[in-house]
Amino acid sequence: METYNPYMSLPGITTEELTILHQTTTGLSDSQKQSFYNVYIGKRKNPQEILIFALLGLFGIAGIHRIMMGEITMGILYLFTAGFFFVCTIMDLINYKSLTNDYNQKMAYESVNIIKLGV
DSSP: OOOOOGGGGSTTOOHHHHHHHHHHHTTOOHHHHHHHHHHHHHHOOOHHHHHHHHHHGGGTOTTHHHHHTTOHHHHHHHHHTHHHHTHHHHHHHHTHHHHHHHHHHHHHHHHHHHHHHTO
16 A cells, blocks of 8 residues: 655655655654654755756856855855856756755755754
């Protein structure tokens, strides 16, 4: 019997992210999983949004995508150096999915710790 999986409704979800979410929520009760889901969707970034903001880096507003992912110092460096002279911005455009997966993985661990602490 297949049960409803709320993670499948997340925009741009990848199989890697889905695997991480299942591993992270193993051992949580149903109410904890619901709380985790509510916390996680507030912290999660959509890969397509990161791609769009990384594309803005090619037009003079480099680093916005890094700031969105909590990498303030790197975002400011990108801003003042035009994305390290566009090289790093282009690399981020190529690797936007892995950047987003890494960020979302950190947010999944952070969210599950919040739920386990009962905050």
